[in-house]
Amino acid sequence: xxxxxxxxxxxxxxxxxxIPFKKLSKQINDLIGMFEKVDYTVEDVPVLExxxxxxxxxxxxxxxxxxxxxxxxxxxxxxxxxxxxxxxNKEGIxxxxxxxxxxxxxxxxxxxxxxxxxxxxxxxxxxxxxxAL
Numbered sequence: 001x002x003x004x005x006x007x008x009x010x011x012x013x014x015x016x017x018x019i020p021f022k023k024l025s026k027q028i029n030d031l032i033g034m035f036e037k038v039d040y041t042v043e044d045v046p047v048l049e050x051x052x053x054x055x056x057x058x059x060x061x062x063x064x065x066x067x068x069x070x071x072x073x074x075x076x077x078x079x080x081x082x083x084x085x086x087x088x089n090k091e092g093i094x095x096x097x098x099x100x101x102x103x104x105x106x107x108x109x110x111x112x113x114x115x116x117x118x119x120x121x122x123x124x125x126x127x128x129x130x131x132a133l
Contacts, residue, residue, distance in 0.1 A: 003028065078104060079112045083132065086122055092129025 085101050086093055093101075098109050113130065116122040122130050 003032075075112070078108055079115060082109060082112050083116060083121055086130050087132040090131075092125055092127070092131045094129055098130070 081102055082098060082104070085098060089097075095106065095109055095113075098104070099106060102109070104112075113122065117124065120133060123133055124130055
């Protein structure tokens with residue numbers, strides 16, 4: 001194997017590049033020396049097969065799933081429960097109390113309150129309480 005690099009420089013530039021080129025030349029010679037020490041042919045070089053990073057997901061078995069599945073209530077049931085709770089509280093109810101009384105998350109209540117207000121089933125007072133219409 002032969003590698004030839006030819007660079008033409010003036011005397012001033014050659015002086016600046018002399019030390020780095022000597023270091024580079026030594027490193028290249030060391031590298032070539034390592035290849036010369038190894039006695040192999042092209043047939044001896046192993047062919048690497050590409051490895052895909054994607055592995056198939058394991059198929060869950062009934063015994064493997066230890067977590068109980070969450071049961072999601074339908075949006076109609078959530079909305080009906082919220083409306084029923086608001087109707088029970090004639091003087092009005094805030095979001096925090098709705099969460100405590102229904103057990104729903106703040107997001108569930110917020111999403112359903114939007115639909116109930118849009119459908120003119122509830123109204124929000126100046127005090128921040130929800131009342132049924």
